[in-house]
Amino acid sequence: MAPMPGTPGAPDARxxxxxxxxxxxxxxxxxxxRALRASIRTEYPWEQLPMAQVxxxxxxxxxxxVRVSELAARQRLAQSTVSGLVATMATNGLVTREVDSEDRRAAAVSATDAGRLRLAAWTRAHERRLEHALTALPDADxxxxxxxxxxxxxLAARLEEAEGRGG
Structure with a gap:
């Protein structure tokens, strides 16, 4: 059921x-x-890295x-969700998860070389797909x-600022 107008999450009726x-x-x-998500399957049919992990x-x-808590805050996800994603990514060799040297209660996550390479390949696939599409457009476009x-x-920076302020 959709939220009532005037409640958090409801569409603005102004x-x-x-x-x-x-x-x-x-x-x-x-x-x-949607097209970019689909394009990764065209460039790399074997690629199964979910967008949340990317x-x-x-x-x-x-x-x-970066601390798990900071990852959760940046992605606006529950810390438990991020912990689960990080655990899967660590199992797959994309990140390491270690005790934070500044706060032993916190976990610090770092990308591994394999994770950096996987992300670079993912990015290149998207860039190639975009470049191919761009070259097919008229010069004016x-x-x-x-x-x-x-x-x-x-615009993206403005949206990020608004998100950081909670609105």
Whole structure:
């Protein structure tokens, strides 16, 4: 059952809250994410790394070592969920999980060389797929996308800031 309007998680019923631009961008981003997820299976049919693990691995590569609690906060997941994902990733040799040197009660997670290589291969597969699609577009579309990148980067930062403030 959907939340009642005015409650947390409910859609905003204010006029203009459902702008055509927001709707179109949501649709485009959703299609793009779906196409990219599918493309990894095209490039690497054997690849079975779930997106949750890919996203955790990206944070581990960028911020190693990182505490499980910080991973959970960054990904907005329950700490128990992240602990389970980290355990699976450690079993698969993608990360190591050790006692945090600053707080012996906490676990520090680092990407392994194998994890870094797997993430690099995953990233290259997506980049190749995007490059192939981009080269098939008309010059005007490629130019428009290139010119939109700074604004999209600022939009992502704005969303991350709002997420950090809890809204």
């Amino acid at each position: 006029p203009g809250a459902d702008s055509p631009e927001a709707r179109a961008l949501t649709a485009a981003v959703t299609r793009l994410r 996203e955790l691995l990206q944070v581990c590569v960028e911020h190693s070592p 490629r130019t428009a996308l290139r010119e939109a990148l700074p604004a999209l980067t600022r």
